[in-house]
Structures are given as C-alpha cells and as structure tokens.
Amino acid sequence: MFDVIRGKHFNYVHNLLKKDEFGFDKPKEECGVFGIYSKGNLDTARLTYYALYALQHRGQESAGIAVNNGGTLLFHKDMGLVPEIFNEKILNSLKGKIAIGHVRYSTTGASSRENSQPMVIKYKNGQMAMAHNGNLVNAAKIREKLEEEGIIFQSTIDSEVILNLISRFRLTSNNIEEAIVKVMKEIKGAYSLVILTPNKLIGIRDPHGIRPLCIGRIDDSYVLASETCALDAVDAEYVRDVNPGEIIVIEESGMTSIQTEVPEKTALCIFEYIYFARPDSYIDGVSVHRARIEAGRRLAREHPVEADLVFGVPDSGVSAALGYSMESGIPYDLGLIKNKYIGRTFIQPEQGQRESGVKIKLNALKEAVNGKRVVMIDDSIVRGTTSKRLVQILRDAGAKEVHMRISSPPYMYPCFFGVDTSSRSQLIAAECSVEEIRKMTGADSLGYLSLEGLLKTPVGAKCGFCTGCFTGKYPMEVPKDASKYSCG
Structure with a gap:
C-alpha cells in the first residue's frame, strides 16, 4: 500500500496508522x-x-x-x-x-x-x-x-x-x-x-x-x-x-x-447536517435526514460510477447513500453492519489483532457485496485510517470493486469551535491529494462532494454556515494553535 505514497505522505500515513488503529475516522462533537x-x-x-x-x-x-x-x-x-x-x-x-x-x-x-x-x-x-x-x-x-x-x-x-x-x-x-x-x-x-x-x-x-x-x-x-x-x-x-x-x-x-x-452573516456549523446531528432532528428548520439525502443526490451527479450496489457507512452515511441510489438508479442495500453494543469501555485488541478490532465494530455483509461492484458512501474522511480498513474488509468479503464517495468536501483545516481536530497534521486531506488518499485507502475510485454542492443540500435553511474545516475561512479570528484552547 505504501509504495504509492512517498516522502512526507508516507510518514504521515504510517505514523497516523500507528496512533489511531481503532478510532472511527470521524470528528467528535463536544x-x-x-x-x-x-x-x-x-x-x-x-x-x-x-x-x-x-x-x-x-x-x-x-x-x-x-x-x-x-x-x-x-x-x-x-x-x-x-x-x-x-x-x-x-x-x-x-x-x-x-x-x-x-x-x-x-x-x-x-x-x-x-x-x-x-x-x-x-x-x-x-x-x-x-x-x-x-x-x-x-x-x-x-x-x-x-x-x-x-x-x-x-x-x-x-x-x-x-x-x-x-x-x-x-x-x-x-x-x-x-x-x-x-x-x-x-x-x-x-x-x-x-x-x-x-x-x-x-x-x-x-x-x-x-x-x-x-x-x-x-x-x-x-x-x-x-x-x-x-x-x-x-x-x-x-x-x-x-x-x-x-x-x-x-x-x-x-x-x-x-x-x-x-454579525451580518450567521455561521451554523455545516457538520451538524453532515454528521453530528441525529437524522431524525431538525436543525434551524431543516430536516437532517433530508439534507443528507440531497447531499447523496448531488454526489451521484458529480461523481457517477457504474456499480451494482450502493450502501452507507453506518450510521451517518446511510441517508446520503439512499440519495445516491435514488439519483443514480443503482440499487441500495446493506453493505456494512455496525455493532451497536460497542461502548466506551471496549477493550481494544492487541497488536496482531487490529483487523479483528475493526471488524468487531463494522463488518461486511457478504451476502450483499460478494461478487459486486460496490459504492460505499461515507460522510467524511478525517484521518483516513478506518476508510482503508473498510475497503479491505469489503474486498475480503468478495467485493469486485470498491468505489468510495464522500458526502462532503475534503476536510483540510482544524476546527476551533468544539470539534477534536486541533491541527492540520491530523487531517489526511491537508497532507495528501485525492488520488493519494484513494491509493492509501485501496479504493478503486474516490469522489468528494463539492463545497458548492454541499451548501445547496440544507434546502430552505434560514442560516449561513461555517465551512472553515473545508476552506480555512472562519467566521471570526481564530488562534494559531487550537491545541492550547480547552473546550467546554
């Protein structure tokens, strides 16, 4: 895998995989x-x-x-x-x-x-x-x-x-x-x-x-x-x-x-619609589920692919996968099953059992993916560790091709407003190109939703949005080092 990633990109991925073997590749709301x-x-x-x-x-x-x-x-x-x-x-x-x-x-x-x-x-x-x-x-x-x-x-x-x-x-x-x-x-x-x-x-x-x-x-x-x-x-x-x-x-x-x-422009965190909020919630008058479906629809228009099956990474990728399926006509099914009983006290497997540790949390549904060209929809890639493991789990389950589609733009900048991404060194999109991320994960193709497409997904929203994690442009002046600032 690492043969395709050179120099600082190799070091970034290698060190990150050592640090974060089991954590899901998600930002954490405070x-x-x-x-x-x-x-x-x-x-x-x-x-x-x-x-x-x-x-x-x-x-x-x-x-x-x-x-x-x-x-x-x-x-x-x-x-x-x-x-x-x-x-x-x-x-x-x-x-x-x-x-x-x-x-x-x-x-x-x-x-x-x-x-x-x-x-x-x-x-x-x-x-x-x-x-x-x-x-x-x-x-x-x-x-x-x-x-x-x-x-x-x-x-x-x-x-x-x-x-x-x-x-x-x-x-x-x-x-x-x-x-x-x-x-x-x-x-x-x-x-x-x-x-x-x-x-x-x-x-x-x-x-x-x-x-x-x-x-x-x-x-x-x-x-x-x-x-x-x-x-x-x-x-x-x-x-x-x-x-x-x-x-x-x-x-x-x-x-x-x-x-x-x-201020003249409001700036609701756009990640409330992408990942943080529960799909049955309404945030500032907009259905989170409906916003994610629309993101999936726009993702299908921006990054079409020939495939046999679409599914979402549980849970936040499911609604976007439904939208991708609706727009593309590719059938939707379950591709990954989440263990809902993994809690705070889960004992992580030791060295040599890392892949099993991921499978305890998420595992492929072989009946659905075996012999298929699959499209796996996720809401974001932050550090990149879980994405690589999920692609391998799907291949081990018999998937012929694995195409990754992300219902948000590349996450490139830290958040200073209550999310656990304190430096760009933690963010794979800040260090690697889309093609390098694709090679690192082992996917056959990778496509991100554009920022323009994302901002059209909360249909009817009455608010503006903070997109600093994608653009580096924040609604106010921020400190140079987020790691020095304690969160509430």
Missing part, C-alpha cells in the same frame, strides 16, 4: 445540552435523563444533571454514558421544578470528572449551574486575566470562564440577564448554553449561531435542547430554534427573549 422549566408536576430530572439519552451521540465521556430544589441546586455528574451514571435512586433524589443536563465529549480539555458538566458554582448572588456546547477562541486570554486578579479555577474548561464572568458582571448589573449581555460582548467563539438559577432557566446561543439550540413546550412548561430529537424523547412540541445572539429567559411568568447584536 457535547449536548438540555434544560426544562416545569410549571406543573413534571419529573424534571427523569425527563432530562431521557433527553440526554437521546443526545448521547453528541458526547459519550461524561454526563450530568442539575436541578433547582426550592432555591437550592442539587446535581449529580460523572464519567461514562448516561445509563451508567444514573439510576432510580439518583434520579429520585434530584427533585426540582427546573433542571439542566449535559453530555460531553472532551476535545482539547482533559477527560476528567472535574471537567464534567453541568458546572455548579456559589457566588455572592446565590447559586448557578451551566451546561455548555461549543468552544471559546479567547478563553485562554480571559482565564489568564482572571487568574492575575486572583480567581482560582477548579477545571480546565472554558465553561468555567463564562461562569466566572457572569458572576463578576452580576455584581454591577441589575439582573442576571444584564450580566449575560455584558459577558456576550467579552467572549468569542461557539456557545449554546443553558443556565440554571434558583428561579430561572436561561438559554443562550452565540451571535454567529455556530452551535444549535431549540425551544420546545410541554403544556405550559418549556424545554431547551441541542436537537429536536431530545424534544421528541420527552414528548415536547417544537416551538422554534433559538436565534443567533438570542437570550431566552424562562421563569414563572413565562418565556421572554432578549436579542443581542449579531
């Missing part, structure tokens, strides 16, 4: 958030648990729930998956009319219990808890300034920076809403926040709208969530998305909105 304000007798902790279960795909390293119990904040959080952390006893101990929850995947911030969320603090005006999805690009500078002024931090994540700023501005503000407006003028980056105070539930979306946040309703009660799939999990009716730069305040008197200043 987290998901949820909040609920009950005006009735809703079991807020249990509903938050269900919602976090629905958002588990957004973070599998830690989870937590905080509730307001008569003005006192109670919370429980730990490392692990949602069902590993919570049981009946714990949920029954978390009673209150307001609750927030969080699931986390650490990117550059350490994976540890002290970094799990929601974060809960006590300050002069009382208690406050917050759950954060996103990443600040100026957190390090603000943290340094606060530390010079004597502030002691208990974690390494930028969520604590936001909480400290709110508490400081609250001292000179008439209310917490006024303090939050001041904080939003100081912080830069991506953030969707849910904040719990003794009498309010507050939702905030950054002025660019990089990370999603939506509003739902259960009778007279309100909920906030990263995705609409969490609303479905608790039988909440979708109301609308939180607008970029909007502060939503929910209290006993109802819901109010404060709209802060926003």
